[in-house]
Amino acid sequence: MAAEEEGLTGPGETRPAPGPGPGGEPAPAAPRSVPELMLGRPPMARPLPTFDAEAAPAEPGPLFVDWLATALHAGVPDPQVFTLSTVDADGLPDARVLVLRDVDAAGTGWVFSTAADSPKGRQLADHPAAALTVYWPQLGRQVRVRGTVERAADQVAGAEFATRSPAARIGALVGRQSEPLASPAEYEEAVAVARRRLEATPDAVAAGHAVYTLWAHEVEFWQGDAERHHVRLRYTRTGPVRTPEWSRTLLWP
Template sequence: MDVGDDPAGSLRDLLRGLAVFDTELPGFDVDAAPADPVELFVQWLTSAVRAGVREPHAMALATADAGGRPSSRVLICKDLDADGTWYFATSAGSRKGRELAATPYAALSFYWPEQGRQIRVRGAAVPADAERGAADFLARSPGARADALTGRQSQVLDEPSDLEAALRAAHARIEADPAVVAPDWTVYGVRADDVEFWQADRDRRHIRLRYTRADGAWTRHRLWP
């Protein structure tokens, strides 16, 4: 891109010129939505898969450190149970693992641009038991297991050769013991107390439905765009 003498202005023009919701968007009948957000999530996810949405199980995870400073990253949703708990896995020693230890609350966001849909989840984040973490770890590919076994996620990498050496050592451990599990590999569950379903509209009359949990029951409210 040639930004010329005014890079900020050129970038603004580029961003404002990009199309938004330039596709056929599905409908969202709020009145027909189920009483439980888990059921609606499964419906939307199944629709996304059938529509060919790429990586619909990818989600942004937002956490905060002890000082309240947020950070976010994209990872994979591993499961969802009937109680409304969304699951993901990571090293407890990673930045997100450390932040969850300091502030055990998280937000998740799914975005499917092909359908103009977002799903936002907030709730307490709790580590699952070690058996669940081990099962998740052993279900990963050899390359993914080797990466986790290095035990250095989010640390500063001074020399690329250090990474290669660590990965070779990790692969050797896996070959010697196929059942080896990274000791801090953890499955976390975010038990939702707030779930919002957002359907885009070309005229910006976006349809928003929020589920809120209180005393074990869900209530629903439609929100202004």
């Protein structure tokens, strides 16, 4: 969409005054630039929880589970949604939003699933490391995780697939994630075929469905503050993966 259709113009450009609203009342003035869209809307200008980093547990897994539960109880929309970042064959970063499937709090692993032949699946096969980012706006809380990624056995993936909603299973059975699509009708036809397959074979598993665990090497908890007195606590693994050996460091905001 052209910038002027969104009420945005380039430097030095002008735009006509907005016409009256539907009821004849004056329409609000439209912003002229992206910064104007954000002026008067400072981030985190609302009551936020505090975070006593000194009282945090020795390991990051239990703290993440506690923060996730708090987000659920606070009514944060889709608190289990996170951003997964990988790198492609050229070393360029790539990111997308996924759904967290489980947390191994003891071993400090974040579990997710996807198609092994999707772009992210291929990237993880070539370079099994990733970063995970969660942000819960209502609480002003962010969690950043970095580590190595391990693919689970096919039996684990099959069992996980059975726990997914019918719509999610149908979408996975359609497959061809991120491939060019000729038309919406082509997709709807593929969905219908996948739905009939699932109805005929309820235990069907999409080819290439894979479950991965991101084993954290580093985890940072970030509690925002309206006065920018943010609290940042970083955990760094000091022992082998799956062992409860971590160091903790407070970071400057």
